[in-house]
Amino acid sequence: MTNSIDEIEFNDVLFIIGSNAPEAHPVIGSKMKRAVRRGAKLIVVDPRRTELAQHSEIWxxxxxxxxxxxxxxxxxxxxxxxxxDMKFVEERCEGFDDMWKVVQNYHPEMVSEITGIPVDKIYAAAELYAKTEKAGIYYTLGITEHTTGTENVMNLANLAMVTGHLGIESAGINPLRGQNNVQGACDLAALPNVYPGYRSIADPAAKAAFEEAWGVPLSEKMGLRIPEMIDVAVYGKLKAMYIMGEDPVLTDPDANHVKKAMSSLEFLVVQDLYMTETAKFADVFLPAALYAEKDGTFTNTERRVQRVRKAVEAPGQCRADWDIICDISKRMGYNMDYKDAEEIFEEIRRLTPSYSGITYKRIEKIGLQWPCPTVEHPGTKYLHKGVFPRGKGLMQGIEYKAPAELTNQDYPMLLTTGRMLYHYNIMTRHSSNLDTLRPHELAEINPEDAEKLGIQDGEEIRVTSRRGSIVTKTIITDKVSPGVMFMTFHYKESPVNELTNSAYDPISKTAEYKVSAVKIEKFAAAGGV
Incomplete structure (x- = not known):
């Protein structure tokens, strides 16, 4: 996030696109609803009539x-x-002309035809967002889980820059991270093309710094992202995988393809809390400690580095992830030796400039937001005040490209996926209390589609895509429009990712979970099998 969570309440306009915060990010969702009570106006862009859509000025x-x-x-x-805000554009941006060459072709009538949104609503949203000083953009996976996800984010940057809604409080561009330490994982190089602090592996100075710190030569070759790993594993070019804290068999798209990849590996290690669906394919399972059983830090969506403290002992053979990794490293010939999590963090701050001023003592009670370059620095509440890291912000023309998979006569429905309030990803299914609240999937279908197919509320249906077929219960609701259905990915009994499309963004390699073509039929009519 360019801005901070506490600033949300003081936005005058919140432009929320591809985000169902009250269910996927409940704390942030509550801040958004407080903003509405304070008088803020919401522009909500979503194919579903979510709770935020009901609170919105414009849906x-x-x-x-x-x-x-x-x-x-x-x-x-x-x-x-x-x-x-042409003054902002002229002083702080470049590339406006290139961007405008593309945008000038997107007149409202054409946009309405593509998006299904009435022209008057597009006009009203543009005016409200542009003419309000404190207006922030908030987005999540509804923007990024497309084959054009990276370009979608770039285009949101265009929108913020052309209106000057950057570098001030209660504004900016704010991705709401999907899990508690996604930001921290990215900061510390859980990516194949950077070292910690987003220093490129192609940068000789960065490479030399980490080689000196770790005492080993480092490869200049960029690694693979998850979809690429899955693809090459299927063809036998990737022989082994070490999966920690992920369950790709349940959470990655085209799950049957993922299962084939797991079966094709010569050696699979899974390090996790439970015997997950992926762990069932493993040659070795390493039991890990959960967050309350270890010390360390998380870096949350607003760039805030916070302490995590051990509250209870880990059961049985479960150990902290860093401790397991150190042991394996030693047995493989590299003496990775740390006495505790704080010593690891001291290395992080020594090698990562944006973390340099953060110490365990300074975050004993309240976390700090990076960049925090010195121990005297108070942390950074919001980014880009006065200047962008690259100097001037780059505006780029982004053409609309259709999803990788469209509907046709055989697959006439669009399936889009997301989360629900009662479960968080897949681990909460292990809680009997939460599972009692929502023990099974309820696929959302519009009443018009249900009537055409003769489907009753709560009835089982079969949903089929080009990749697989599953059975689920339904809920008939006008939250979704005709021709669109919605499912979550929380249930192994109705694994929606057997249906989703594994086509991915060429830059981020994020799959297109949000758009898949499917057909639905009554379970009994489908033969009940």
Missing amino acids: LQITPGTDAALINGLIYLIVKNGWA
Whole structure:
């Protein structure tokens, strides 16, 4: 996030796109609802009528996968009507002309036809966002889980820059991270192309610094991202995997393809809390300690580094992840030796400039937000005040591209996926209390589609895509529009990712979970099998 969670309440406009915060990020969702009570106005872009849509000033019920067209349409109206902050653009940005060459073609009528959103609502949203000083963009996986996810984010940056909604409080571009330490994992190089602190593996100075710190030569070759690993494993080019804290068999797209990859490996290690669906394929299972059984830090979505403290002893043979990794490293010939989590963090701050001023003592009670370059620095509440890291912000023309998979006569429905309030990813199914609240999937189907197919509320249906077929119970609701259905990915009994498309963004390699073409039929009519 460029800005902070506490600033949300003081936005005058929140532009929320591809995010169902009250269910996926309940704490942040409560901040958004407080903002509404304070008088803020919400612009909500979502194919579903979520709780936030019901609180919104403007709800843009978008056809899944058409976000780039909408954003271009908003920028078109903002520039054409003189609502752009051209002083900000001229002083702090570059590439406006290149961006405008693309955007000038996205007149409201064309955008309405692509997105399914009425012209008057597009116009109203553009005016409200552009003409409000404290307006922040908030997005999640509904923007990034597309084959054009990276371009969607770039286009949101265009929208923020053309209106000058960056570098000030209660504004900015704010991705809401999907899990508690996604930000920290990325900061510390859980990516194949960077060292900690996002220092490129192609940078000789960065490479030399880490070689000196670790005492070993480092490869200049970029590694693979998860979808690439799965693909090459299927063809036998990747022989072994070490999976820690992930369950790709249940959470990755085209699950049957993932299962084939796991079966094709010569050696699989899984390090986790439970015997997950992926762990069933493992040659070795390493039992790990959970967050309350170890010390360390998490870095949350607002860049805040916070302490995690051991509250109870880990059961049985469970150990902290770092301790297991150190042991394996020693047995493989590299003496990775740390006495505790704090010593590891001291190495992190020594090698990562944005973390340099953060110490365990300073975050004993309240965390600090990076960048925090010195021990005197108070941390950074919001980013880009006065200047961007690259100097001037780069605006780029982003063309709308259709999703990788569209509906047809055989697969006439669009399936989009997400989370629900009662479960968090897949681990909460191990809680009997939470599982009692929602023990099974309820696929959302519009009443018009249900009537055509003769489906009753709560009835079982078979959902089939080009990749697989599953059975689920249903709920008939106008939260989704005709031709669109919604499911979550929490249930191994109805594993929706056997249906989803593994086509992925060419840059981030994030799969297109949000748009898959499917057909639905009554379970009994489908033969009950």
